Amino acid sequence: LAHSRLAEDAKRVSALRDRLEAALIAAGKGGVTRNGSFERRIFSTTSLSFEGVPGEDLLIALDLAGIAVSTGAACAAGSPEPSHVLKAMGLSRERVNGSLRFSLGRGNTEEEMKAAAAGTQQPVPHSRQRALLRLVHRVAVITAGHQVAVATAFMLGLDQQLDAEG
Numbered sequence: 001l002a003h004s005r006l007a008e009d010a011k012r013v014s015a016l017r018d019r020l021e022a023a024l025i026a027a028g029k030g031g032v033t034r035n036g037s038f039e040r041r042i043f044s045t046t047s048l049s050f051e052g053v054p055g056e057d058l059l060i061a062l063d064l065a066g067i068a069v070s071t072g073a074a075c076a077a078g079s080p081e082p083s084h085v086l087k088a089m090g091l092s093r094e095r096v097n098g099s100l101r102f103s104l105g106r107g108n109t110e111e112e113m114k115a116a117a118a119g120t121q122q123p124v125p126h127s128r129q130r131a132l133l134r135l136v137h138r139v140a141v142i143t144a145g146h147q148v149a150v151a152t153a154f155m156l157g158l159d160q161q162l163d164a165e166g
Helices: 002-027 055-064 084-088 093-097 110-121 123-143 145-165
Strands: 032-034 045-050 099-103
Touching (some): 002 032, 002 110, 055 099, 055 110, 084 093
Antiparallel strands (some): 032 045
16 A cells, blocks of 8 residues: 555655745755755655754754654664764764754645744744854853853853743
8 A cells, every 4th residue: 555655645745845945945044955965865854954053952942842853864863973874975063963854754744844844933043042152152161261150151141031032
């Protein structure tokens, strides 16, 4: 039964994947990039990198919204290491660390793709701001070790402000 539906499912699921991908890339305003080829890939997955956004941050935000994604390859599920597949493709460390894999199947709907695209919109700006705050904090630690407490308090205050804003 599954084999007899494969061509039909592949066409429908790849169309859903393409719409999801297009919505995420358009909403990312240049900060979202497809990892890999548009033509040569499996019909049911897409891997995207979100510039300046740690993939783990976005994964958690999407999980809380009921959207399941992964930061790595399916064959390495549960591994804390960056995706060996994306590293083998020659992607930069930052791009690998900011990547998510969306997997789709027969049961997915157009509404779920819209929800997934919408689910990335709120976390991305906040996650980029938090990434910048972490960088500022690391620079403060490296350049002025005696000011670590001040930098940490500043970072925590801004982080709490971001949380309060949404």
